[in-house]
Amino acid sequence: MVINPGGSPDDSTTREIDRLAASYWDFLLAREPSLRTRRGLPVESLPGVSAAETDERARFAAGVLSGLGALRPAEPSGPAADTAGFLRALAEQEVEAGRYHWLTPTATPYQLFRIQQYGDTVFRPFRFEHRADADRYVTLVRDLARCVATIGDKVAGQAARGFRIHAPALTGVHTTLTRLRESAARYVRADAGRLTRLGVASRGHLRDTVERLVATELEPAFDRLVALVCDPFYLRRAPRAVGWARYPEGEAAYRAFVRTYTSGDTPPERLHELGREHCRELGERMRQVRHRLGFAGTEAEFHQRLATEPRLYAATPEEVEARYRGHLDRLTPLLPRWFAVLPRAPYAVARLDPALEGSMTFGYYEPPTATQPVGRYRYNASDLAHRSLLGAAALIYHELSPGHHFHLARQAENTALPDLRRELVAFSGFEEGWAEYAAGLAWEMGLYDDPWDAYGRLAHERFTAQRLVVDTGLNLGTMTLEEARTFMRAHAAAESEGQITTELLRYATDLPGQALTYRAGHAEFTALRAACERDAGAAFDVRAFHETVLAGGTLPFPALRRRMERELHGESGRRQRPQGPPEGDG
Template structure:
């Protein structure tokens, strides 16, 4: 299978598409601290979550859509077509976010996560060279307080419109806010060792200004927020039944969330059915693998054994890291057989901030930045006695290599892409779908030849498949929390009751629709590859397929299909899918 460059785009259409991408990039770069830190640029301000800011972003997106519409019927071709597809989907997402601003959660653990990230990406790495740096730092502390204040404003505005955080999630919300209050008050206080290049007067000015802001703006903003979600009237009105369909206009908002997160147009009802189908298929494969392990009892009995199997648990964070590194060491020599280009940035593992571990089920991937050039999986090391490592191989292949790191580091390193597409990860279906597909490559690479690792991978796949069922069921109102708990318990091999509770609240109260991205995206990639294999036959080259996907960076799936049709020999002039 040979990669083809595609046709030459109309120059004027391509230039206008590039101008639009550059304009969108400039707009976001001025507002997104994460984009600035990735580029090594100073962070000048921190955004809030006000309705005015949401309207500004939605209005800009509407302008982009209007300019894209004006290009028709002269649609761009070649790489410019990828950029146009990216821009249209990005602008449509932003427009829908503005439409459902008051129905989007804000004061929930995962939504509040960026406040903790600011400590790691903005405040702790901040370098003090001159008095102007001290002044900018003080402005950022004030902005952080303003950001927290706008979260409080939005919570109050949502309550006035009948939207309250679901009652089962409120304990976790208050715990997270209390921890974030303490954490933020610590991380904005720069230690003396970082201030040595400043003069004595500048150091004193900085310390006094920060202390005053913490006492008069930052902590009061957190206190107000905690008081809002703990107010007796708020608690009385908070719905006991979870799920977005239970809010006025909530079902429409949830369907928009699903479109945004999955980067596709499969309705949630079909995703629900797909999840049940996959759970049944994977359950049968897991039964066969239990036989390989010599176990003849029921799945429930086997899972009771898993809870006491010594090889599945670590006593220390260092043991957790060693387990992950061992799996990566097995993978490394195999990579050139599946990938034509490897990312230049190195990768590794590091523990999650312990302050966040109680409210996050697992961990997260932290991409390389100018200040921190190593991509890292930040793992959760809390409650190790009950945190099974059954799926450690599948998890680390998802999070680092050849999963998130291969996608995101390659994208950032690809100077052929416009800045917007190099730095933005706007389509979760692609991001999480690639990571799940990449972890699945372990089957053909022989990395799951150990039956325990194989069972862990199957359990991980079924875990993501059950999310299709539970997320849609809870948010469409067809499953209660207890029904979802029963289903999840039956389809989760190694998760504790505490993890199940955290996960369910994540789906139904915090990030509705986001959990669909893993299995839905995996299905998109596997279907895409299968179509390529059918079309190319014996000429199919897996390295060429992977390079076509990764060299284009993050794309919504319709644009990705068009890219593969254009770039891979054997598909020019006919659709990738016969029913399209």
């Protein structure tokens, strides 16, 4: 502990925690383009995925853990306790990432997503004011090529260690890489209209240099990467059976991924059991809604009807957007009754880049930045004839309001938080768990009064519950791909065969453990609120509960439970400590 002769040990501890948080922020801000763009700062470089970069981050994180350890026995109190919990969990994640560097996927569609994002967040918005800007742009194009090259290096290094992308995923990998090669080569070529502030000579030099870099560094880096995963030797040795347990030390890596994504210690075997229990419970509730709709047949027969129900499909992207906006319009006037503070940033919907639509099941939330101050849900508008809107209400409440947008925009707007906690979203269990909990609030708000919307929400909940079963089953090696497909097909209401295939490959070849965060996080928030309601009784204030959660920003669940205890019940005289989800909580 740092000794401060002029102040109390508690003051000294708080200052040391603040120093560690500021140091971590400076470290990440120098390396993460997303953090710089959100702050409106110029992006100076693009990171790669090399072992050296991973080791650097792990060493820094180990130093932070050492600093936190030196604080004992003086445990922090008040908001400093939140920051300490955040720092400890963040650093532990980074150390784990270093330990399992060679067992972490890197050339699969979701992992490659940031290459496409660089076009939207770095290159297309780039402003050319001076010659120095042109020089920085050239550096970024070169960095992009280096980033792709490090992906190739990692793929080659993984293959040498017996880790190859699972064979069923390789077609999608090839498609994604081919599209990204074309897209990246296109988005780094700045159009003439953006270069008018530069002199004629500078414009010509910039165009020539970028063309040379595309031809000699960027495209060759992509070509090498494609050649690596398409090499006959690689293809013959790519594992046919999917899941992390198929790799040497893969099960240990998967368990680490689960801990990181869920921010908890529930073992994957128990999550698997919970998923099966939740699927049964939700299936019964879905049966009751079918009865309300006057349907007496089987679930399978009802789902065949869903595939041809006109009200569940849109003909154009504009119709998709109109459906989402209609649900949001119903929600908006109800929000003040449930939330004491609303985000200042507006939100909207916009289409996903078509280059990504084929390899992503749905879409994603794009948070506000300094240069793009509107939070957006980027929806997938591909194959609309087979893309059901049954769950449109549940989806948009999850993605925008009161889900991701409420959490992330409020966090970014909260100047009481340290920079690290304002800008970083490090705990997926909180992020996706809040969004699922928030979408579930619509039950209490009466927004699922239409039985079709109710069925869509229940189907969405069961979809996230089946992920607990399938993700763990595939990655622990207790389910084959076909067994998982059969289970998922039986518990999916409106997903096409193509969507099911994409999802299964996401779980078992691309983002192992990430899909658990939705239902596992939902269970954490549900249990936390139930504990607070039991403790407060008739005095429970749902707006105060939500404000206590959102005002603290993203936290790992152990730190969130400590925060709720402190803020709602005080540092002393507490009647009940909020607990995690009980066994079987739904």
